[in-house]
Amino acid sequence: MLHLKNVSRIYRMGSGEIRALDDISLSIEAGEFIAIMGPSGSGKSTLMNIIGCLDRPTAGQYLLDKEDVGGLDDNSLAGIRNMEIGFIFQTFNLLPRLTALKNVEIPLIYGGYRRGKGRLETARTALESVGLADRIYHKPNELSGGQQQRVAIARALVKNPSILLADEPTGNLDSSTGEEIIRIFSKLSHEGKTIILVTHDEAVGRYARRIVRLKDGRIN
Amino acid sequence: MLHLKNVSRIYRMGSGEIRALDDISLSIEAGEFIAIMGPSGSGKSTLMNIIGCLDRPTAGQYLLDKEDVGGLDDNSLAGIRNMEIGFIFQTFNLLPRLTALKNVEIPLIYGGYRRGKGRLETARTALESVGLADRIYHKPNELSGGQQQRVAIARALVKNPSILLADEPTGNLDSSTGEEIIRIFSKLSHEGKTIILVTHDEAVGRYARRIVRLKDGRIN
Ligand SMILES: Nc1ncnc2c1ncn2[C@@H]1O[C@H](COP(=O)(O)OP(=O)(O)OP(=O)(O)O)[C@@H](O)[C@H]1O
Numbered sequence: 001m002l003h004l005k006n007v008s009r010i011y012r013m014g015s016g017e018i019r020a021l022d023d024i025s026l027s028i029e030a031g032e033f034i035a036i037m038g039p040s041g042s043g044k045s046t047l048m049n050i051i052g053c054l055d056r057p058t059a060g061q062y063l064l065d066k067e068d069v070g071g072l073d074d075n076s077l078a079g080i081r082n083m084e085i086g087f088i089f090q091t092f093n094l095l096p097r098l099t100a101l102k103n104v105e106i107p108l109i110y111g112g113y114r115r116g117k118g119r120l121e122t123a124r125t126a127l128e129s130v131g132l133a134d135r136i137y138h139k140p141n142e143l144s145g146g147q148q149q150r151v152a153i154a155r156a157l158v159k160n161p162s163i164l165l166a167d168e169p170t171g172n173l174d175s176s177t178g179e180e181i182i183r184i185f186s187k188l189s190h191e192g193k194t195i196i197l198v199t200h201d202e203a204v205g206r207y208a209r210r211i212v213r214l215k216d217g218r219i220n
Numbered sequence: 221m222l223h224l225k226n227v228s229r230i231y232r233m234g235s236g237e238i239r240a241l242d243d244i245s246l247s248i249e250a251g252e253f254i255a256i257m258g259p260s261g262s263g264k265s266t267l268m269n270i271i272g273c274l275d276r277p278t279a280g281q282y283l284l285d286k287e288d289v290g291g292l293d294d295n296s297l298a299g300i301r302n303m304e305i306g307f308i309f310q311t312f313n314l315l316p317r318l319t320a321l322k323n324v325e326i327p328l329i330y331g332g333y334r335r336g337k338g339r340l341e342t343a344r345t346a347l348e349s350v351g352l353a354d355r356i357y358h359k360p361n362e363l364s365g366g367q368q369q370r371v372a373i374a375r376a377l378v379k380n381p382s383i384l385l386a387d388e389p390t391g392n393l394d395s396s397t398g399e400e401i402i403r404i405f406s407k408l409s410h411e412g413k414t415i416i417l418v419t420h421d422e423a424v425g426r427y428a429r430r431i432v433r434l435k436d437g438r439i440n
């Protein structure tokens with residue numbers, strides 16, 4: 001359902017260029033649980049941003065459900081992201097002036113869910129599922145690093161997206177809390193969701209059906 | 221050299237209170253290499269902020285080299301931090317508009333090191349030691365997550381501080397890059413520096429001479 005063909009992402013800097021991704025070809029079926037691994041700086045987040053329609057390739061083609069994403073304008077890209085894709089960012093990207101509950105409610109608001117008890121309940125349930133029931137009114141700076149990470153996870157899950165992109169979702173979590181998160185992902189995978197997970201943790205990578213390893217912007 | 225006696229850190233919120241630290245007593249000798257571990261939300265970063273003079277206890281006493289830190293004003297606290305303590309934050313806290321090189325140079329500038337080749341060389345060497353020689357002119361948003369983490373590490377090391385506080389310094393690093401960082405810490409420890417390291421990674425914790433485990437704001 002998801003095809004990258006000869007995708008490159010190049011940054012021009014001063015006199016040189018950085019090939020963050022270099023001629024990547026990758027196909028992912030609907031419902032797969034795939035882990036992307038590799039050294040720091042090898043291109044994992046760059047690949048996730050392209051898959052998640054947050055960035056465009058410099059060269060090559062990205063087909064999502066047979067649609068050539070490179071040909072879409074920014075509004076259509078935003079539309080795809082809001083409908084289909086839940087994204088957990090490596091650096092969380094929470095809105096600092098909003099509570100955890102409000103941060104998680106934001107995708108529902110943008111998704112046109114009607115204001116009211118139902119919307120709040122959906123957001124609260126997502127936060128409960130990641131163990132934050134007693135932190136829902138805290139702002140990000142009133143939360144620990146791993147709690148912020150879990151708010152970002154709840155926000156990505158709240159609309160039950162068909163594709164979940166998770167960029168190092170357990171990096172700030174102890175092993176037991178991390179396992180709870182990966183169990184949530186496994187359950188979603190069994191329900192048919194597509195899960196693409198970047199991790200540095202081999203133990204986490206093992207939950208995936210397939211591991212794609214990057215090195216210097218290329219698939220190893 | 222570092223004594224916490226019955227230290228608590230309490231946040232008042234609405235109708236209740238959160239005991240982020242609850243009656244902690246802990247002594248750390250000069251030159252120790254100690255790991256602080258525990259579940260997400262158990263109080264590790266709060267403890268680090270108090271040890272690093274970035275926060276004050278709500279109750280109890282913190283003696284640093286026999287000096288009662290609680291009695292000092294903000295300027296004196298800032299003075300201690302700049303002179304003695306290198307701090308690697310869980311969320312990096314880099315200055316977004318400055319290059320990696322400039323970010324690492326900042327403590328030298330504040331420390332009164334004279335402008336010139338020597339100061340730049342010191343900053344560059346710190347970045348080389350964490351494998352970022354070819355990224356020194358990148359700004360934080362032009363760096364991967366693990367590269368940002370390593371800039372934060374270089375910045376903490378650049379003045380060769382006698383106390384290094386590292387809050388989850390390998391959370392965004394693959395195991396091989398993470399080991400390089402921990403080797404740097406071990407080397408500093410052998411040179412007599414005091415290293416206090418928060419980690420979720422048992423493998424990293426094993427490098428320390430002693431592990432202190434927190435749970436719900438208390439030492440286990
Ligand atoms: N400003 C604040 N107001 C209210 N509660 C806070 C505040 N800052 C932290 N807390 C709470 O204090 C507790 C301890 O936070 P701390 O950041 O020390 O945890 P931690 O052990 O570092 O967790 P992690 O492993 O997730 O980084 C958490 O439950 C957190 O929600």
Ligand SMILES: Nc1ncnc2c1ncn2[C@@H]1O[C@H](COP(=O)(O)OP(=O)(O)OP(=O)(O)O)[C@@H](O)[C@H]1O
Binds near residue numbers: 011038090355364
């Ligand atoms: N805006 C940019 N300009 C220039 N170079 C960039 C930019 N963004 C990223 N890079 C470079 O692209 C490379 C890949 O970055 P990416 O964030 O994809 O790595 P990563 O595999 O996610 O690393 P980590 O495990 O450290 O998070 C890095 O070497 C980085 O320095």
Ligand SMILES: [Mg+2]
Binds near residue numbers: 044046090167365366
């Ligand atoms: Mg990354």
Ligand SMILES: [Mg+2]
Binds near residue numbers: 146264266310387
């Ligand atoms: Mg923390």
